[in-house]
Amino acid sequence: MVLCRCGVEASFSISWTDKNPGRKFRGCTNYKDPSRYCKFFMWLDPPLPSEDYKNLMYQMHFALVGMADGNAQLEQVNVDQNRRLMLMMKLMFIMVMLFAVMLVTGTVLLVKL
Numbered sequence: 001m002v003l004c005r006c007g008v009e010a011s012f013s014i015s016w017t018d019k020n021p022g023r024k025f026r027g028c029t030n031y032k033d034p035s036r037y038c039k040f041f042m043w044l045d046p047p048l049p050s051e052d053y054k055n056l057m058y059q060m061h062f063a064l065v066g067m068a069d070g071n072a073q074l075e076q077v078n079v080d081q082n083r084r085l086m087l088m089m090k091l092m093f094i095m096v097m098l099f100a101v102m103l104v105t106g107t108v109l110l111v112k113l
């Protein structure tokens with residue numbers, strides 16, 4: 001447990017800035033409140049080895065985040081298409097039933113004539 005200068009446990013987080021992508025750190029939980037913020041901040045892992053590594057981590061993270069968003073949107077589209085298909089099937093069924101009823105009544109009328 002890491003305490004910040006306010007005496008509370010410093011929160012754990014992972015940085016996704018372009019300068020420090022994927023680096024774990026602990027910081028003061030009061031950082032949103034300037035009057036209480038003690039400016040406590042501590043990296044938990046060593047600095048990133050190179051600029052290339054930083055860029056790779058940064059790009060990989062946003063590629064993965066983007067992919068997750070894309071998948072979610074794709075699933076939504078599939079659900080919409082399935083709903084439309086079900087509606088079409090129902091309409092088709094109603095049309096067929098109406099046609100069948102018309103055919104039967106028509107036949108009955110013809111027989112009567």
Ligand SMILES: [Zn+2]
Nearest residue numbers: 004006028038
């Ligand atoms: Zn603090």
